[in-house]
Amino acid sequence: MSGIHLAILPLKELGYISDQLRFREPLFIIFGFLFISIIASSYFAHLGQKSKAIIDLLIPASTFEKFLAGFFFTSILSVLAFLLIFTVTDWAFITYIKSYFRTGDLKELAEVKTFFSKNEIGTFAPLYVMPFTVTSVFLLGSAYFNRFHYIKTAICVMLFSGAWTYIVMNVVDVLLSGKTSINLGNNGKETIEWLLFAIIAVCTLVVLSITYVRLKEKEV
DSSP states (O other), X not given: OHHHHHHXXXXXXXXXXXXXXXXXXXXXXXXXXHHHHHHHHHXXXXXXXXXXXXXXXXXXXXXXXXXXXXXXXXXXXXXXHHHHHHHHHHHHHHHHHHHHHOOGGGTTTTOHHHHHHHSOTTTTGGGGTHHHHHHHHHHHHHHHOSSOHHHHHHHHHHHHXXXXXXXXXXXXXXXXXXXXXXXXXXXXXXXXXXXXXXXXXXXXXXXXXXXXXXXXXXXX
């Protein structure tokens, strides 16, 4: 996709190639979501088939140990693996572009310090826990459903997200109706971000707890 995108760029726009390379950020989000969610959704999928579930039951480990192994593999190893794969691929791609076009606009594209010079480490705090939330939800789907784990989990996520967004938007509209906004610095933006971080983290722990209970039920 990167090659196709650059192939259709007019030569006169090569001086602005830094702006044209911003598509890497949405690619990181899209491919990252697909990568970790597919791995998480397939981890306990074999428990829905009796012939394959027997092998899992014969493993000399407790349910809690199997659950911890699943969490470590899907939430930590998969995230680290994707970061490594994407970083190496992106570095190779940017290195090739820098050497091929020889433009001065690309000198800072691959530098991590450039990102942190523009964004503080605490910016968008809820995003730090989102990978664990995604993997926990799809890990629950792999343990809860017997067939078509990914599709069923994705549909449930879309329905829940739509309902949650609708409720929140209506509640905010009712609370702020007829009120005037007053600018007081950041208006408590940092507090709201960390509050969202705490809420998402708690929801993630709840989902993981449900996954553990469901795993115990399937092994009985």
